[in-house]
Amino acid sequence: MATSQKMDVCVLFGGISTEHDISQRSADTVINALDREKYDVILVGITKDGRWLRYRGDVKDIYHGEWVTHDVTPCTASASTDVHGLIEYHADGTYVTQNVDVWVPCLHGIGGEDGTIQGLLELTGIPYVGCGVLASALCMDKATTYGMVEEVGVRCPKSRTTIGVPSDDELRAIGDYLGFPIFVKPANGGSSIGVSKVESPGELRAAAQLAGSLDSKVLYESFVKGVEISCGVMGHRGGELETGTPDELWVKSGMAHLHQEKNPGSGEENTVISCPPDHADEQDIAHLKDAAMKIYRALGCEGFARVDMFLTPEKEVVFNEVNTFPGMTYYSRFPRQMRAAGREIPDVMDELIRMAVENKA
Numbered sequence: 005m006a007t008s009q010k011m012d013v014c015v016l017f018g019g020i021s022t023e024h025d026i027s028q029r030s031a032d033t034v035i036n037a038l039d040r041e042k043y044d045v046i047l048v049g050i051t052k053d054g055r056w057l058r059y060r061g062d063v064k065d066i067y068h069g070e071w072v073t074h075d076v077t078p079c080t081a082s083a084s085t086d087v088h089g090l091i092e093y094h095a096d097g098t099y100v101t102q103n104v105d106v107w108v109p110c111l112h113g114i115g116g117e118d119g120t121i122q123g124l125l126e127l128t129g130i131p132y133v134g135c136g137v138l139a140s141a142l143c144m145d146k147a148t149t150y151g152m153v154e155e156v157g158v159r160c161p162k163s164r165t166t167i168g169v170p171s172d173d174e175l176r177a178i179g180d181y182l183g184f185p186i187f188v189k190p191a192n193g194g195s196s197i198g199v200s201k202v203e204s205p206g207e208l209r210a211a212a213q214l215a216g217s218l219d220s221k222v223l224y225e226s227f228v229k230g231v232e233i234s235c236g237v238m239g240h241r242g243g244e245l246e247t248g249t250p251d252e253l254w255v256k257s258g259m260a261h262l263h264q265e266k267n268p269g270s271g272e273e274n275t276v277i278s279c280p281p282d283h284a285d286e287q288d289i290a291h292l293k294d295a296a297m298k299i300y301r302a303l304g305c306e307g308f309a310r311v312d313m314f315l316t317p318e319k320e321v322v323f324n325e326v327n328t329f330p331g332m333t334y335y336s337r338f339p340r341q342m343r344a345a346g347r348e349i350p351d352v353m354d355e356l357i358r359m360a361v362e363n364k365a
Contacts, residue, residue, distance in 0.1 A: 010041075010042060010043055010044045011042065011043050011044070011105040011106060011357070012043075012044050012046060012089070012102070012103050012104050012105045012106075013038060013043040013044070013045055013046065013104075013105065013106050013108060013357065014045075014046040014047075014048055014089070014090065014102075014104040014106070014107050014108065015031055015034060015035055015038075015045060015046070015047055015048070015108045015110055016048050016049075016050060016107065016108065016109045016110060016111055016121070017030070017031030017047070017048070017049055017050070017066065017110045017111065018031075018049045018050040018051060018052070018072075018111070019050045019052075019111040019112070019113070019115050019116045020050065020052060020053070020054050020114065020115040021111075021112060021113030021114040021115055021116055022113060022114075022197045022198070022218060023112035023113040023116070023197065024052050025069065026112055026331060026333070027110060027111050027112050027116065028049075028066050028067060028068070028069055028071075029067055029331075029333040030110050030112070030331055030332035030333050030336070031066055031110040031332075032063065032064075032066050032067040032333070033332045033333055033334055033336075033339065033349060034108060034110050034332050034349075034353060035047065035063050035066070036063065037349040037350045037352075037353045038350070038353055039350060039354070042354070043357075046058070046090070046102060046104065047059040047060070047063070047066070047071075048079060048090070049066070049071055049072060049076070050111070050115075051072060054115075055078065056078065056079050056080050056081070057072065057076035057077065057078060057079065058076065058077045058078075058079040058090065058092050058102070059071050059075060059076050060075045060076075060077075061074050061075030061076075077092050077093070077094065078092070078093045079091060079092040079093065079102075080093075081104075081107075081124055081125065081128055082101070082128060083124065083127040083128060085128065085129040087101050088101075088103055088104065088128070088129070088130065089101060089102050089103045089104035089128070089130065090102040090104060104128075104130055105130065105131070105361075106130065106131050106132065106133065106357050106360055106361060107125050107128075107130055107131070107132035107133065108132070108133045108353075108356075108357075109121050109122070109125065109132060109133065109134060109329065110329065110332065111329060112327075112329060112331065113192075114144075114192055116329065117135075117140055117143070117144050117327070117328045117329050118140060118141055118144040118145075118192060119136075119137040119138065119140040119141030119144065122134075122135070122136055122137045122140050123137050130364075131360040131361045131363065131364035132360055133307055133308075133356045133357060133359075133360045134306070134307045134308065134309075134328060134329050134356070134360075135304070135305050135306050135307060135309060135328040135329075136304070136306055138304055139303055139304040139305050139306065139328060140328045142303055142304070143303055143305070143309070143325070143326040143327075143328045144192050144328070145191050145192055145221070146189070146191055146192075146223050146325050147163065147165045147191050147221065147223050149303060149323075149325070149326065150163060150323070152302050152303060153299055153302060153303070153323045155302065156298045156299065156301075156302045157298070158295050158298065158299060158313075158321060158322075158323050159320065159321070159322050159323065160322065160323045161225040161226045161227075161228050161322060161323075161324075162181070162182055162225070162226040163182075163223060163224060163225045163226065164177075164178045164181060164182065164223075164224045165191060165221055165222065165223050165224070166178075166212065166221075166222050166224070167220060167221055167222075168216075168220055169213075169216065170209075170212055170222070172209075175205075175208045175209060175212065176205070178208070178224050179205045179208060182224060182225070182226040183226065183227075184202065184203055184204060184205075184227075185201050185202060185203050185227045186201075186202045186208070186211075186224050186225065186226065186227065187199060187200070187201055187202070187224070187225040187226075187227065188200045188202055188208070188211035188212055188214075188215050188222065188223070188224055188225075189215055189222070189223050189225070190215045190216075190218040190219035190221070190222065190223070191219055191221035191222060191223045192219050192221065197218065198214055198215045198217070198218040198219075199215070200214060200215070212224075228314045228316065228322050228324075229316060229317065230314040230315050230316035230317065230320075230322065231252050231254065231281065231283045231284075231314065231315050232252065232253045232254065232312065232313075232314055232324070233250050233251070233252055233253075233281055233284065233292055233312070233313050233314065233315050233321075234250065234251050234253065234310055234311070234312045234313070234337050234338075234341070235247055235248065235250040235251075235292055235293055235296035235310070235311050235313070235341065236248035236308065236309075236310045236311075236330065236337070236338040236341040236342055237296050237297055237300045237305070237308065237309055237310075237311060238307070238308045238342075238352070238355065238356070238359075239308075239359070240306060240359065240362075240363065241300065241301045241304055241305055241306055242301075245297045245300065245301075246345075247293045247296060247297065247341075247345070248338065248340075248341025248342040248343075248344065248345045248347070249279055249280050249289075249341050249344035249345045250279075250280065250281055250284065250289055250292045250293065250296075250341065251277050251278060251279035251280065251281060251337055251340060251341055251344075252277070252278045252279075252280075252281030252282055252283060252284065253275065253276070253277050253337070254275075254276055254278075255275055255276070277337060277340065279337075279340050279341060279344045280344065281315075283315070284315055288315060288319060291319070291321060292313060292315065292321060295311075295313060295321040295323075296311040296313070299311050299323060299326065300326075303326060305326065305328060306359075306363060307356055307359055307360060307363075308330070308338075308352075308356055309326050309327060309328050309330065310326070310327040310330035310337060310338045310341075311323075311326050312324040312325050312326070312327070332349070339352075
């Protein structure tokens with residue numbers, strides 16, 4: 005630990021996925037929530053092509069991505085435990101090391117939530133915030149999660165997957181099995197990027213090609229009639245868990261594209277979020293929280309995650325997906341849910357860092 009007795013907390017942001025820009029926005033919230041009386045905050049941005057850069061500039065330049073143009077030095081996490089942190093490379097060929105006590109991988113999507121960065125951070129021997137390697141990999145692949153979730157008694161949508169370019173016969177069989185409309189999405193993705201709602205057989209190939217341009221594995225899901233509900237969960241999977249207040253998301257037309265809106269979170273454009281949900285009573289909310297915690301434990305989540313579900317008109321909970329490092333922007337669902345439950349984000353970050361250290365001890 006740093007000699008000042010503050011913890012050296014390294015926030016990783018950006019990343020190689022299609023959610024690079026969203027990660028920068030999440031990092032803006034996380035960085036500003038970290039108490040400088042408790043933490044020395046180290047900033048490391050990962051570019052879209054995978055370069056790690058130590059950033060010492062103004063935090064305000066992270067949100068829109070201007071950070072990459074100034075005050076940066078190449079660096080990497082050291083997998084050698086004798087370094088215990090970062091190696092920073094200077095232009096004259098020399099290098100310095102930087103101690104890290106806790107990693108905060110504020111990364112979304114491929115290279116952030118799929119277990120790869122978690123594997124690297126495991127090798128450093130340093131605690132990190134959020135789910136581990138296996139849970140991250142399982143939850144990232146939406147098709148893989150379904151069987152495990154159904155084992156704890158939560159229904160999942162009917163689905164099919166294809167690998168590579170599907171044939172006409174495959175697409176016809178998928179349409180016949182699932183019926184229309186069908187949601188077509190990259191099996192490993194997030195933030196509704198590459199997702200299409202297909203209303204007829206003639207639209208299926210274009211949707212498969214769009215999803216396939218982002219992931220070789222494409223997931224096809226049946227339509228679930230109901231409201232889209234989300235519930236944040238915090239805690240160790242084997243211990244006491246706490247939840248945020250579930251919320252409800254609905255769209256005025258088409259599909260939800262919260263992060264792509266001009267004024268996200270305002271409810272003035274296409275995506276509207278209500279917390280608590282408008283279409284769930286106290287009994288429904290208790291049922292949703294219980295299902296979220298069951299799913300969290302079944303998939304081996306640690307630290308925190310956001311569990312997305314549907315609530316049908318018959319009051320049945322249907323699983324959608326788990327975000328193992330949910331969006332943390334000012335308008336994102338997880339921060340809203342925790343705030344509604346009485347947890348402000350600085351308090352949430354303190355708790356997540358405490359759990360990460362405790363989990364590694």
